[in-house]
Amino acid sequence: xxxxxxxIILFIFLIFCFxxxxxxxxxxxxxxxxxxxxxxLPTFKAKDFSTxxxxxxxxxxxxxxxxxVNIWASxxxxxxxxxxxxxxxxxxxxxxxxxxxxxxxxxxxxxxxNELGNPYTKILIDNDGLLGVEFGAYGVPETFLINxxxxxxxxxxxxINKKIVEEIELIIK
Amino acid sequence: MKILKIFLIIFLSxxxxxxxxxxxxxELNNKILKNIxxxxxxGQSVYDSESDFASSIKIIVDxxxxxxxxxxxxxxxxxxxxxxxxxxxxxxxxxxxILWLLPLLLFLAGGAIVLKNLVYKN
Numbered sequence: 017x018x019x020x021x022x023x024i025i026l027f028i029f030l031i032f033c034f035x036x037x038x039x040x041x042x043x044x045x046x047x048x049x050x051x052x053x054x055x056x057l058p059t060f061k062a063k064d065f066s067t068x069x070x071x072x073x074x075x076x077x078x079x080x081x082x083x084x085v086n087i088w089a090s091x092x093x094x095x096x097x098x099x100x101x102x103x104x105x106x107x108x109x110x111x112x113x114x115x116x117x118x119x120x121x122x123x124x125x126x127x128x129x130n131e132l133g134n135p136y137t138k139i140l141i142d143n144d145g146l147l148g149v150e151f152g153a154y155g156v157p158e159t160f161l162i163n164x165x166x167x168x169x170x171x172x173x174x175x176i177n178k179k180i181v182e183e184i185e186l187i188i189k
Numbered sequence: 190m191k192i193l194k195i196f197l198i199i200f201l202s203x204x205x206x207x208x209x210x211x212x213x214x215x216e217l218n219n220k221i222l223k224n225i226x227x228x229x230x231x232g233q234s235v236y237d238s239e240s241d242f243a244s245s246i247k248i249i250v251d252x253x254x255x256x257x258x259x260x261x262x263x264x265x266x267x268x269x270x271x272x273x274x275x276x277x278x279x280x281x282x283x284x285x286x287i288l289w290l291l292p293l294l295l296f297l298a299g300g301a302i303v304l305k306n307l308v309y310k311n
């Protein structure tokens with residue numbers, strides 16, 4: 017009787033462990049600290065994707081409008097997934113999309129844009145990932161929402177989805 | 190000949206002092222990199238990692254040191270970008286005081302229990 021009871025307890029314990037580990041497997045393994053503080057937009061100089069000329073960030077963010085900075089690369093598979101949503105966002109007149117081409121081969125990046133379309137008003141080249149660090153990025157894809165006061169108000173790590181697009185559209189309304 | 194020798198000594202001493210300052214810079218660089226967490230890796234410092242994120246951080250730390258930033262200034266720069274989590278050795282502030290004080294409190298409580306038992310036994 018006692019051994020049967022012990023076996024049942026052991027079985028329940030094993031199921032409990034299985035559920036915990038199974039849930040843990042589905043959790044993202046990147047820890048992102050929650051920060052509610054708005055961050056100032058960094059100032060920098062970067063090369064323009066189409067002209068290859070150095071431009072100042074103040075010129076890039078000169079309009080009094082909401083901006084989206086999207087970090088992407090042609091080698092990044094999730095970037096392909098989110099691209100159609102960026103194309104959809106680019107139709108919105110009250111937001112300007114800026115692309116940050118992260119550690120990429122220029123020819124491959126151009127092919128990517130030609131194939132999937134260009135949602136960006138301007139694309140900046142980030143060959144060594146330093147611009148990404150200025151924004152506090154972890155990698156690709158990553159999306160930042162900047163308000164009219166030039167403050168970074170939202171950061172989305174990973175590919176954006178329908179829910180995020182709706183959230184952005186609600187903020188910029 | 191004597192002048193040539195003097196020139197050679199001066200040249201070598203300048204060369205060695207340059208090497209020494211580079212060595213110091215590398216030491217500082219490595220010290221900082223070992224104290225920065227690679228945020229996309231599992232339990233690795235930026236120094237140990239070869240990820241894209243780590244290599245960007247390595248470049249930026251090197252750049253900041255060459256610009257004349259001190260160790261604390263580099264940490265502050267990275268903390269501003271990524272929060273306290275990026276530094277292995279977090280500073281004492283309102284978010285981290287439990288982290289710093291709890292071990293001390295536990296040590297004091299443990300010590301008090303041991304002391305009490307000793308006094309009781311005696």
